[in-house]
Amino acid sequence: MTKKKLRSQDWYGRTGKDGFIYRSWMKNQGLPHHLFEGEKPVIGICNTWSELTPCNAHFKELAESLKKGIWEAGGFPLEFPVMSLGECSIKPTAMLFRNLMSMDVEESIRGNPLDGVVLMCGCDKTTPSLVMGAASVDIPSIVLSGGPMLVGRFKGKKIGTSDIWRFAEDFKMGRLSQEEFIEAEAAMSRSVGHCAPMGTASTMAAMVESLGLSLPDNATIPAADSRRKVLAHMTGIRIVEMVKEDIKMSSILTRKAFENSIMVNAAVGGSTNFILHLTAIAKRIGVELDLTDFDYFSSKIPLIANVQPSGEHWVEDLFYAGGLPAVMREIEKHLHRDALTVNGKTIGENISNAECWDRNLIGTLENPIKPDSGIAVLKGNLCPNGAVLKPSAATPELLTHTGRAVVFENIDEYKAMVDDPDLDIDETCIMVMKNVGPKGYPGMPEVGNMGLPKKVLEKGFKDMIRISDGRMSGTGFGTVVLHVSPESAIGGPLAFVQNGDMIALDVPNRSLNLLISEEEFANRRKDFIPTKLPYERGYVNLFLDKVNQAHEGVDFDFLQGSSGSEVKRDSH
Ligand code: FES
Numbered sequence: 001m002t003k004k005k006l007r008s009q010d011w012y013g014r015t016g017k018d019g020f021i022y023r024s025w026m027k028n029q030g031l032p033h034h035l036f037e038g039e040k041p042v043i044g045i046c047n048t049w050s051e052l053t054p055c056n057a058h059f060k061e062l063a064e065s066l067k068k069g070i071w072e073a074g075g076f077p078l079e080f081p082v083m084s085l086g087e088c089s090i091k092p093t094a095m096l097f098r099n100l101m102s103m104d105v106e107e108s109i110r111g112n113p114l115d116g117v118v119l120m121c122g123c124d125k126t127t128p129s130l131v132m133g134a135a136s137v138d139i140p141s142i143v144l145s146g147g148p149m150l151v152g153r154f155k156g157k158k159i160g161t162s163d164i165w166r167f168a169e170d171f172k173m174g175r176l177s178q179e180e181f182i183e184a185e186a187a188m189s190r191s192v193g194h195c196a197p198m199g200t201a202s203t204m205a206a207m208v209e210s211l212g213l214s215l216p217d218n219a220t221i222p223a224a225d226s227r228r229k230v231l232a233h234m235t236g237i238r239i240v241e242m243v244k245e246d247i248k249m250s251s252i253l254t255r256k257a258f259e260n261s262i263m264v265n266a267a268v269g270g271s272t273n274f275i276l277h278l279t280a281i282a283k284r285i286g287v288e289l290d291l292t293d294f295d296y297f298s299s300k301i302p303l304i305a306n307v308q309p310s311g312e313h314w315v316e317d318l319f320y321a322g323g324l325p326a327v328m329r330e331i332e333k334h335l336h337r338d339a340l341t342v343n344g345k346t347i348g349e350n351i352s353n354a355e356c357w358d359r360n361l362i363g364t365l366e367n368p369i370k371p372d373s374g375i376a377v378l379k380g381n382l383c384p385n386g387a388v389l390k391p392s393a394a395t396p397e398l399l400t401h402t403g404r405a406v407v408f409e410n411i412d413e414y415k416a417m418v419d420d421p422d423l424d425i426d427e428t429c430i431m432v433m434k435n436v437g438p439k440g441y442p443g444m445p446e447v448g449n450m451g452l453p454k455k456v457l458e459k460g461f462k463d464m465i466r467i468s469d470g471r472m473s474g475t476g477f478g479t480v481v482l483h484v485s486p487e488s489a490i491g492g493p494l495a496f497v498q499n500g501d502m503i504a505l506d507v508p509n510r511s512l513n514l515l516i517s518e519e520e521f522a523n524r525r526k527d528f529i530p531t532k533l534p535y536e537r538g539y540v541n542l543f544l545d546k547v548n549q550a551h552e553g554v555d556f557d558f559l560q561g562s563s564g565s566e567v568k569r570d571s572h
Contacts, residue, residue: 004246005038006038006041006042006115006243007113007114007115007139007565008038008041008042008113008114008115009038010113010567011113012036012037012038012042012113013036013037013038018570022113023036035076039074040074040075040076041074041075041076041115041116041240041243041244042075042076042078042113042114042115042116043070043075043076043077043078043114043115043116043117043118043236043239043240043243044078044079044080044108044109044112044114044116044117044118045063045066045067045070045077045078045079045080045117045118045120046080046082046105046108046109046117046118046119046120046130046134047059047060047063047079047080047081047082047120048081048082048083048084048085048120048121048122048123048126048130049063049081049084049120050084050086052084052086052089052090053084053085053086053089053122053123053126054086054088054089054123054189055086055087055088055122055123055146055149055193055194055195055201056084056086056120056122056123056126056146056194057192058146058192058193058223059120059122059146061229062120062144062146062228062229062232063079063120063232065229065230065232065233065236066118066120066144066232066233066235066236067079067236068233068236069232069233069234069235069236069237069238069240070118070236070237070239070240071236072233072236072237073236073237073238073240073241074240075116075236075239075240075243077236078114080108080112082101082104082105082108082130082133083097083100083101083104083129084101084123084126085097085098085101085123085124085125085126085129086123087123087124087125087200087201088123092441092442092443092445093441093443093444093445093446094123094124094125094443095125095276095443095444095445095446095471095554096442096443096540096543097125097443097539098125098128098129098132098277098554099129099132099543099547099554099555099556099559100539100543101125101126101129101130101133102128102129102130102132102133102136102559103133103559104133105119105129105130105132105133105134106132106133106134106136106137106559108133109133109134109137109139109565110137110565110567111567114139115139115140115243116139116140116141116142116239116240116242116243117134117139117140117141117142117239118141118142118143118144118235118236118239119131119134119141119142119143119144120144120146121143121144121145121146121204121205121208122145122146122147122193122194122201123146123194123201124194124199124200124201124204124273124474127143127145127201127204127205127207127208127277128204128277128280128281130143131143131208131213131277131281132277132280132281132284132555132559134249135249135250135253135281135284135285135562136284136559136561136562136563137562137563137564137565138248138249138250138285138562138564138565139248139249139565140239140242140243140246140247140248140249141213141239141248141249142213142214142215142235142238142239142242142342143208143213143214143218144214144218144231144232144235145194145204145205145208145214145218145219146192146193146194146223146228147193147194147205147220147221147222147223147224147225147228148193148194148195148196148201148202148205148220148222148223148314148315148316149189149190149191149192149193149194149195149196149222149223149224149316150190150191150193150196150222150223150224150316151196151314151316151317152187152188152189152190152196153187153190154183154184154187154188155180158314159184159187159188160188160195160196160197160308160314160475161188161195161196161197161199161475162197162199162308162309162475162476162477163184163188164188164475165449165451165475165476165477167181167184168451169451169457172451172454172457173454173457173458191222191223191224192223192224193222193223193224194223195474195475196308196314196315196316197307197308197309197314197315197474197475198268198269198270198271198305198307198308198309198310198311198315198474199271199309199473199474199475200271200273200274200473200474200475201474202219202220202268202270202307202315202474203265203268203270203271203273203274203474204274204277205218205219205220206219206264206265206268206270206324207261207264207265207270207274207277207278209264209324210257210260210261210263210264210265210324210328210347211252211253211257211258211260211261212252212257212260212339212340212341212342212347213249213252213253213341213342214235214342215231215234215235215238215342215343216323216324216325216343216350216351217231217319217323217324217325218231218235218324219315219323219324220315220316220318220319220323220324221319221323222315222316222319225319238342238343241344242342242344245344247340247342247344249285250285250286250562251340252340252341252342253281253282253285253287254287254339254340255287255288255289256336256338256339257336257339257340258278258282258287258289258293259293259297259336260335260336260339260347261278262278262293262294262297262298262374262375263297263298263300263301263331263334263335264324264327264328264331264335265278265298265374265375266297266298266301266302266303266373266374266375267301267302267303267304267305267327267328267330267331267373268303268304268305268307268324268327269303269305269307269309269310269311269370269373269390269392269393270474271390271472271473271474271475272375272388272390272471272472272474272482272483273471273472273474274375275291275294275375275388275483276471276483276550276553276554277553278294279291279551279552279553280553280554280555281553282553283552283553283555283560283561284555284559284560284561284562285562286561286562290551291377291385291386291388291551292377294374294375294377294388295374295375295376295377295510297374298373298374298375299374300334301331301334301373301374302363302365302368302369302370302371302372302373303363303368303369303370303371303372303373303392304327304330304331304362304363304364304365304368304369304373305318305327305361305362305363305369306360306361306362306363306369307361308475309393309474309475309476309477310369310370310373310390310392310393310477311369311370313360313361317358317361318361318362320357320358320361321356321357321358321360321361321362322354322355322356322357322358322361322362323354325350325351325354326351326354326355326356326357326362327362328347328351328354329351329352329354329356330356330362330363330364330365331365332348332351333365335347335348370392372391372392372396373391373392374390374391374392375388375389375390376388376389376390376391376507376510377510378481378505378507378510378511378512379510379511379512380511380512380513380514381493381513381514381521382467382484382493382494382497382503382512382513382514383481383484383485383492383493383494383512384485384486384492384493385485385486385549385550385551386483386485386550386551387467387481387482387483387484387485387512388481388482388483389479389480389481389482389507390472390477390480391507393476393477393478393480394463394477394478394479394480394507395462395463395478395479398463398464398465398479398505399479399505399506399507399508400505400506400507400508401428401430401465401504401505402502402503402504402505402515403428403429403430403465403502403503403505404428404429404430404500404501404502404503405429405430405432405497405498405499405500405501405502405503405514406423406424406425406429406430406431406432406499407432407433407434407497407498407499408431408432408433408434408450409434409435410433410434410435410436410440410441411433411435411436411441411445411447414433414447414450418450418451418453418454419453419454419455421455423453423455424499425453425455425456426456427456427459427461427464429464430464430465430466430467430503430505431450431464431465431466431467432466432467432468432494432497432503433447433448433450433466433467433468433470434468434469434488434489434494434495434497435469435487435488435489435531436448436468436469436470437469437470437484437485437486437487437488437489437490437492437549437550438487438547438548438549438550438554439487439489439490439531439533439544439547440469440487440488440489440490440531441470442533442535442540442543442544442547443543444469444470444471444550444554445470445471446470446471446472446473446476447468447470447471448466448468448470448471448472448476448480448481448482449466449472449473449476449477449478449480450466450468452464463478463479464478464479465479465480465481465503465505466478466479466480466481467480467481467484467494467503467505467512468481468482468484468494469482469483469484469485469487469488469489469492469494469550470482470483471483479505481505481512483550483551484512484550485549485550485551486549487549487550488531489530489531490530490531491525491528491530493514493521495528496514496521496524496525496528497514498524501514501515501516502514502515503515542556543556546558
C-alpha cells in the first residue's frame with residue numbers, strides 16, 4: 001500500500017524557489033530540515049488564548065501539553081492564534097463575531113500547510129466558531145476544551161455564574177450591599193476555566209464530546225485539574241494518528257452524531273444557544289437538520305444531569321460523579337451507539353464502562369432529575385418559523401398560560417420602563433421585547449430573560465413569561481420564549497404585538513399565538529417599515545446583509561456548505 005502524501009507537502013515538499021520560500025522562513029524558529037521532509041504530519045494548534053478571553057487564559061500552558069503529545073506520536077506541532085471572543089467582555093455581543101471568527105479559522109487552516117488541527121475551545125462562542133470554520137475545510141480535526149472553573153464559595157455557599165442573576169436581584173432589592181456584591185465577584189471566578197454551570201461553554205463542550213469530536217471526558221474535567229493536561233497530551237497523540245488514519249471531520253459529523261448530540265443536550269439541560277450553533281455546524285458540513293429535530297429527539301430524554309441552571313450542582317461535581325460518559329450511558333438505549341468518534345471507537349464503545357458514582361448528580365431514565373428537558377419548539381402565528389423554550393429552566397405552572405402583553409419596542413425602552421412604578425404590569429402579564437433578533441440588534445444579544453419589574457419582585461414572584469427574538473445566556477432560567485423567527489426587525493409577526501394584546505402560550509401543544517384576527521394582523525402590517533440600523537461600513541454592515549434567521553443558525557448565507565481543503569492558487 002502506498003502511503004498517502006501529506007497535505008503539508010504541497011508546501012514543504014516543493015522543489016526550487018517555491019520550496020525554498022515555504023521552508024526557509026520557518027527555519028528561523030530553529031526547526032531542523034528533517035521536519036519538512038514529509039514523514040511527520042504537521043499539526044496546527046488553533047489557539048484561542050487571549051487575556052481578553054479570561055475563560056481561555058490558561059491555553060498557552062495547555063498547548064504545551066498538546067505539543068508533548070504531538071511530538072511523542074511523531075507529529076510536528078505548529079501553534080497559531082485566531083480571533084478570540086470573551087463572552088464577558090466583548091461588546092455588543094460575542095455572537096455578532098462568531099461568523100467572523102469562523103472565517104478566520106477556516107482560512108487559517110485552509111491557507112496553511114496543515115495535515116491536521118487541534119481546536120482549542122473554551123468560552124462560549126470559541127467552540128462553535130472553531131468547529132464551524134474547521135468543518136468548512138474538513139481535514140482531520142479534534143477538539144480540546146479548556147474545562148470548567150472550580151466552583152466558587154461565597155458566604156458558605158457554592159456559587160457559579162448562574163448566581164449572577166440572583167445576586168443582581170438581591171442587590172436590586174437591598175438584600176446584598178455594594179461591598180458584598182464586589183466580594184462575590186472574586187469568589188465566583190477563583191480558578192482558570194470557563195463558567196462553572198452548564199452554561200453555553202459547558203454545553204458546547206458537551207456538544208463536541210457527544211458529536212464524537214473530542215476524547216471522552218473532555219466536557220467535564222475541571223480546567224485546574226492536572227487531568228486536563230493529561231487529556232491535552234492524549235489529544236496531541238490522537239490527532240497524529242487521525243491524520244495517518246485519514247479520519248476527517250465529515251467522517252465524524254454524520255446525521256447520527258447530530259441526533260446523539262441533541263439527546264445528550266437534553267440529558268444535561270444544555271443551553272438554548274446549542275440550537276443555533278449545532279444548526280450552523282450541520283449546515284457547514286452538509287447534514288440536514290431543522291428545528292423540529294431538536295424537539296423530536298430531545299422529547300424522549302429527561303434531565304439526567306443535576307447541574308445548574310436546570311439542576312442544583314456544577315460541572316465540576318458532574319466530573320466527580322462520572323462525567324459525560326456516565327450521563328450518556330444512562331440514555332444509551334436512545335443513542336446511535338455506532339457513531340464514530342475521534343479516538344477511532346464508537347460512542348457505544350466509549351461509554352460501555354462508564355460508571356455513575358453519585359446518584360445525586362446523575363439520574364436514570366426511570367428516575368430522572370426532572371421529567372422534562374431538552375428544547376420545546378413552538379409554532380404559531382407569532383412565530384411561523386419557530387421559537388424555542390427550555391422546559392427544564394421554566395416554571396411548570398406557566399407552561400400553559402394566556403396573558404396580557406406588555407411590550408418593549410427595544411432593549412433601551414425596556415431598561416427605561418421596567419422599574420417605572422406607573423408601568424401597567426403584574427405577574428400574570430407576558431413581557432414582550434422586540435428588535436433583539438439577528439438583524440434588529442446585530443448578533444442577537446442574550447437579553448431574552450429580561451429581569452422582572454421591581455414591583456413584581458416585591459410581591460415575591462420569581463418568574464413571568466417573557467418572549468423575544470433574542471437569545472438567553474446558557475446560565476439563565478425562567479419561562480422564556482426565545483429565537484422568535486422571523487424576527488421583528490424584518491417584519492416578523494412579533495413586530496405587530498401591541499400593549500394589551502392577549503398572547504397564548506401552550507408548551508405541551510407546542511404553540512404560541514397572538515390572539516388577534518387575520519384582518520387585524522393585515523391592518524397592522526400595512527404601515528410596517530423595516531428597522532434601518534446606522535451601520536454603513538465594515539463587518540457589521542456585512543453581517544446585516546448576509547446573516548440568516550435564528551431557525552437557520554444565524555450563519556452567513558455564503559458560508560454554508562464545505563468548500564474543502566484545496567487551495568486554488570499558489571502565492572509565488
Ligand atoms: Fe466565558 Fe462564561 S464567560 S464561559
